Amino acid sequence: MTHHRRTVLGGLAAGSAAFAAPMVMAQGVPRVVVVGGGAGGATAARYLALESGGAVEVTLIEPSRSYFTCFFSNLYIGGLRDMQSLGHGYGTLAAEYGINVVHDWAVAVDRDARVVALASGASVPYDRLILSPGIDFKNGAVPGWDVTAQDDMPHAYRGGTQAELLKSQILAMPEGGTFAMIAPPDPYRCPPGPYERISMVATTLKAMNPRAKILIVDPKEGFSKQALFEEGWQRHYGGMIERIGPDFGGAAVSVDPAAMRIDIDGIVEDVDVCNVIPAQRAGRVAHEAGLTEGDWAPVNAADMSSRLDPAVHVLGDAAAQGDMPKSAFSANSQARVCASAVLGALTDARVFPAVYANTCWSLIAPDDGVKVGASYEATEEKIARVDGFISELGEDAETRADTYRESLGWYDEITADMFG
Amino acid sequence: MAENVTPRVRVPATATAGEVVTIKTLISHRMESGERRDEAGRRVPRSIIHRFVARFNGETVIDVAMEPAISTNPFFEFDARVPESGTMTFAWYDDDGSIYEEAREIVVE
């Protein structure tokens, strides 16, 4: 992108700042609109405002006044965090970074006119658009379940209220009752997330309701950090947790929320709590904008620009980028690369080469933390994994406690990187 | 009968004569070893499934004894040759005297 601009302007610019401005900007300050104030969007908005020093105008569109992180919401379920500690406001981004924070929904994007339409009826023009809307659930993914059933069978897979509901249901379980989780098929946000949740549910139940049972109904053959989780589950929670994989009907499940019943390929189970995490796809606005192919929005690895429109970038869970897992760490990493590329395209800022990283920590029991991570590079085809690491089986308690402490540090860092 | 015990079996519905088919079984059971102590330090009494038998048309295919060291929710995968159509039966024997049974038809085409 930068290269292209230099070619066009080469010779003309000759050191003149005025000529170095891109041609899309007839006059005024270039406008960047960011849709979604989560791990990807808030980070991108903050870096753009910070690094441009006012050379671009940043508008952030996000309906919620407070962003409750999904990351660490499992720790809330395990009794290790309170909900307040997971909520973050946008005040600092507005007051100290000069970002125009608009609490509204983006409902449509006119990519020819470069305008985002909001639910309130307002519209916001852009020179560059960054979408980081996270995920939506696929309709009909779990027969019997839809959004009207999410109070009986919560997903708790988008931050805040749903996690509180799920936890209250766990605390109200009858003695010896059954907690069931319908796990999602790949790809979905936070690959170890469902299994960390199981661990934290088990932590709570072990303390309050030790005869309770946990049933995972899983359409996948295997899952992230499986050996580490299974080792930990056996060690900490005895026989509490059972997983039904596709071999035994894990991919052929339907639910009856009114009766609190699940049907696993013909075997019907009565359950007391049922956490349904349906199959996922890019947040709706990415589809509305016509930027998806199938469920996700394909992007170029070098700058997270859409493969369907170079004026739009898609970050985080919504993007089909290659090898990175859908995580807050990934979204944050992608947002930094994207912010640098967008600044480079709109001003004469230097663009840093695209390098990406991810680490996913999971807590198996209090102080028993594990992690998996990798670094990535941009290729023509995709964001490609370079090399990685994973916690080992049978690590000593001190190592695991260190890993957990590392994750606490990460939480503080990423939320500061998002919200200032 | 122990609580929450659900046997599950996966058997192909059809086979060709003499075909070797793969059968998988899973039973949810805590498999309490008898060695574990509860929070109050009392020994939790042993309660395991100690035997699993699969038969085809009455003939034993496998018959295994299980030890307390077996992990929870025991899983078995084994192959069986099916000479003709018939019924595969499965039985799990619990320490408490319960027997959990399942049966599946296999049609030889």
Ligand SMILES: Cc1cc2nc3c(=O)[nH]c(=O)nc-3n(C[C@H](O)[C@H](O)[C@H](O)COP(=O)(O)OP(=O)(O)OC[C@H]3O[C@@H](n4cnc5c(N)ncnc54)[C@H](O)[C@@H]3O)c2cc1C
């Ligand atoms: C239980 C759980 C545990 C997790 N644990 C971890 C972890 O330990 N580490 C980790 O790295 N990741 C973790 N994750 C994953 C992480 O939360 C996501 O990958 C990350 O939030 C993705 O960032 P994003 O910007 O794509 O989407 P989000 O952070 O979801 O942000 C999307 C934002 O867009 C807004 N939005 C959506 N549509 C519109 C619209 N039309 N107009 C305006 N705004 C819109 C939403 O309100 C939302 O605020 C976890 C997830 C879950 C569910």
